[in-house]
Amino acid sequence: MALQPFGDQTPGCEPYWYQGYHSAYYGPSHVAFRKKCRDFVEEEVRPYLEGWISGGVSYPLELHGKALARGLPTAGLQKDVQRRYPAEVLPEGGLDALHELIYLDELAAVGPGGALGQCGINSMALPPVLFAGTAEVQRQVVDEVISGRKNISLAISEPTAGSDVANIGTSAAREGDVYVVNGQKKWITGGHMADFFTLAVRTGARGASGVSLLLVDAKLPGVHVRKMPMQFDTCHGTTFLTLDDVKVPAQNLIGQEGQGFMYLLHNFNHERFVISASTCRFARLCYSESLKYSLRRKTFGKALHEHQMIRWKLSEMLRQVEALHDFNERVAYQYKCGVPDAKLGAQCGLLKVMASKTFEFCAREAAQVFGGSALVREGPGKMVERLYREVRASAIPGGSEEVLLDLAARQAVGGALAQLAQAKSKL
Missing domain, CATH: 1.20.140.10 (Butyryl-CoA Dehydrogenase, subunit A, domain 3)
Structure with a gap:
C-alpha cells in the first residue's frame, strides 16, 4: 500500500515509506505508532539530549514511565515480554517487530547519545528471565522493569572474555542456600542504571556447559559499579562491575545450572x-x-x-x-x-x-x-x-x-x- 508522506521529504533523509512509496510491511497501526514515536522523541528527547551529554549525566529515568504511558515499550517487544505489558498500553492486536524497528529508528534519529538506551538493554536482559526463570525470579523483576520503575542489565563480557562468552571466568560457588560470586564484568551497558543484573557466571567446568545465569540485585553487598569513560558521547553509559564475595540467593538461579549459555x-x-x-x-x-x-x-x-x-x-x-x-x-x-x-x-x-x-x-x-x-x-x-x-x-x-x-x-x-x-x- 502507498502511505502518506511523513517527516522530512528531502530525498533519502527518511525511510522510503515515509516519503509516499509503497510498502508490503506497514499498515495503519505502524503509521499511528510512527507518529507517536516521533512526537515523543521531539518533545521529550531532542530538546534535552545535548544538555544530558555535555553535562555528563544520565538521561532521567522518568522517561521510561512517560514512554510507557504513551504506549512505547520499556523492554522490547519480544512475545514473552509483550505479554507482560498492561493491556491498556498496547493497541488492539499488539505490537510486532516492525513496530520495534520504527521505535529504534525514531530514537536514533536525534543522533547518537543513548537516550532511552536502557530500554534496549532491558530488552536484552529480561528475556532469559522470562524464558527460563522461576515464578519467584520473575516476580522480583519483570513487572517492575516493564512498568519503567526499575531496570535490568545484561552482564556477560569480562576483561578477558568479550565475544568468547563460553570462556567467562566469573565464578559462582554454591554454599548452602547462596551462590558466592567473585569476578569482574566489563563493558556492561547501563550498569549504573541497573537495579538487577542478568549475570553470566561459571558454576562448572571450562566451556559453554559450565556457564549459568543468576539474577543479581545490584544493591547486594560486594557489587561495585563504575561508569567508564568511552570514545563516544553518551547520556546512557558503559560500566565496569566488580563482584567481591557477593552472596546471591540460590533461588535466583535462572533456569538450570550449566544451561546459561x-x-x-x-x-x-x-x-x-x-x-x-x-x-x-x-x-x-x-x-x-x-x-x-x-x-x-x-x-x-x-x-x-x-x-x-x-x-x-x-x-x-x-x-x-x-x-x-x-x-x-x-x-x-x-x-x-x-x-x-x-x-x-x-x-x-x-x-x-x-x-x-x-x-x-x-x-x-x-x-x-x-x-x-x-x-x-x-x-x-x-x-x-x-x-x-x-x-x-x-x-x-x-x-x-x-x-x-x-x-x-x-x-x-x-x-x-x-x-x-x-x-x-x-x-
Missing part, C-alpha cells in the same frame, strides 16, 4: 537486530547531514553538490543505507512471522556486520564532505563528528564483525555438509 543464545540475535536498527538511522544521518551541507557550502566558486565527486559520495551513501534498511525490514518481518530467534543467527549476524560497515563508510564520507568542520565538536559538522566516534560502538558490541562473519560462514558450511550427506544417503 543456551539461554543467552535465545536473545543474542535480537540484540544484533536492535543495534542494526539504530545504526541504520545513524548512517542515514551521515547522508542527510552531508546532502544539506552540500547545498550551503561553496568551494572553488561553486556549491559542493556541483562537484561530481561529492555527488558520488552522496549517492554511494544512500545506496548502502537503503539496502541496509531493506535488510532490517526483512529480519523484522521474520520475527513478526514467528521465526525463532535461535534460527536467525546467520541473518542477524550478517545484518549487524552490514550495518556497522555501512555506518563506517557513511561516517567517513560525511567527514570528507564536511572537511575541517567534521573535526570539531561545534559548528555545522558537530553531528558528523559525533557520529564518526560512534562507529566502533556499532562494530564491536553485540559480537564483533569478525566473529559474526565467521558464525555465518560456519552455519553455511554446516548446512552445506548436511545437504551433501543427505544427497549421498539417497544414492
Whole structure:
C-alpha cells in the first residue's frame, strides 16, 4: 500500500515509506505508532539530549514511565515480554517487530547519545528471565522493569572474555542456600542504571556447559559499579562491575545450572537486530547531514553538490543505507512471522556486520564532505563528528564483525555438509 508522506521529504533523509512509496510491511497501526514515536522523541528527547551529554549525566529515568504511558515499550517487544505489558498500553492486536524497528529508528534519529538506551538493554536482559526463570525470579523483576520503575542489565563480557562468552571466568560457588560470586564484568551497558543484573557466571567446568545465569540485585553487598569513560558521547553509559564475595540467593538461579549459555543464545540475535536498527538511522544521518551541507557550502566558486565527486559520495551513501534498511525490514518481518530467534543467527549476524560497515563508510564520507568542520565538536559538522566516534560502538558490541562473519560462514558450511550427506544417503 502507498502511505502518506511523513517527516522530512528531502530525498533519502527518511525511510522510503515515509516519503509516499509503497510498502508490503506497514499498515495503519505502524503509521499511528510512527507518529507517536516521533512526537515523543521531539518533545521529550531532542530538546534535552545535548544538555544530558555535555553535562555528563544520565538521561532521567522518568522517561521510561512517560514512554510507557504513551504506549512505547520499556523492554522490547519480544512475545514473552509483550505479554507482560498492561493491556491498556498496547493497541488492539499488539505490537510486532516492525513496530520495534520504527521505535529504534525514531530514537536514533536525534543522533547518537543513548537516550532511552536502557530500554534496549532491558530488552536484552529480561528475556532469559522470562524464558527460563522461576515464578519467584520473575516476580522480583519483570513487572517492575516493564512498568519503567526499575531496570535490568545484561552482564556477560569480562576483561578477558568479550565475544568468547563460553570462556567467562566469573565464578559462582554454591554454599548452602547462596551462590558466592567473585569476578569482574566489563563493558556492561547501563550498569549504573541497573537495579538487577542478568549475570553470566561459571558454576562448572571450562566451556559453554559450565556457564549459568543468576539474577543479581545490584544493591547486594560486594557489587561495585563504575561508569567508564568511552570514545563516544553518551547520556546512557558503559560500566565496569566488580563482584567481591557477593552472596546471591540460590533461588535466583535462572533456569538450570550449566544451561546459561543456551539461554543467552535465545536473545543474542535480537540484540544484533536492535543495534542494526539504530545504526541504520545513524548512517542515514551521515547522508542527510552531508546532502544539506552540500547545498550551503561553496568551494572553488561553486556549491559542493556541483562537484561530481561529492555527488558520488552522496549517492554511494544512500545506496548502502537503503539496502541496509531493506535488510532490517526483512529480519523484522521474520520475527513478526514467528521465526525463532535461535534460527536467525546467520541473518542477524550478517545484518549487524552490514550495518556497522555501512555506518563506517557513511561516517567517513560525511567527514570528507564536511572537511575541517567534521573535526570539531561545534559548528555545522558537530553531528558528523559525533557520529564518526560512534562507529566502533556499532562494530564491536553485540559480537564483533569478525566473529559474526565467521558464525555465518560456519552455519553455511554446516548446512552445506548436511545437504551433501543427505544427497549421498539417497544414492
